[in-house]
Amino acid sequence: MAVNPYISSKRYETFSYLPTFTAEQVRNQIAYAIAQGWNPAVEYVHPDEMSDHYWHMWGLPMFGEDSVDTVLSEIEACHRAFPNYVVRFVAYDNYTQSQGMAFVVHRG
Template sequence: MSDIQSFKQSQKYETFSYLPEMNPEQVRKQVEYIIEQGWNPAVEHSEPENAFGHYWYMWKLPMFGEQSVDTVLAEVEACRQENPGHMVRLIGYDNYAQSQGLAFVVHRG
């Protein structure tokens, strides 16, 4: 339990933000989960000072029907490289519930 961060110590953004930052293998597992659920992955980015706003910039269109974890991770990395200093988050859109099934910050900028 000592790894859980206090809200007052750092900014909290999305799912998992109270836990230590994920390593690449843990991020990969989350992408696998998004694809297994049949959700559509999407990548968004924002300046850290605007990250608490409701709207982030969408990196391309959501990857409708994407089945490749490597393709999704490549888009996350391309977004990070194209927007240095920005926060990058990954979203899994549930097209049946018409909402986000999962959203978490992958890179904190």
């Protein structure tokens, strides 16, 4: 019986049971979040501190941002600054005052 590598790996957020997203899939998810009117943000944490509840925010949430390329450039800037850290995309829903979506883009 083969072991599924995604079941034995650590869970990170909304899509953690799926294989790692391709660049196009990441772009599509960010585009979806923006289309919903959610505010994008980028967060990061050292892999050893992932079980804690606090992630560091990369700048402020990008309130009203409607460019997927701008969000992707912020994700890449965070990853360049912290190459061994876990970097995730978060989309905040103003209406429900909660996260509409969150997923890891770089696993550190």
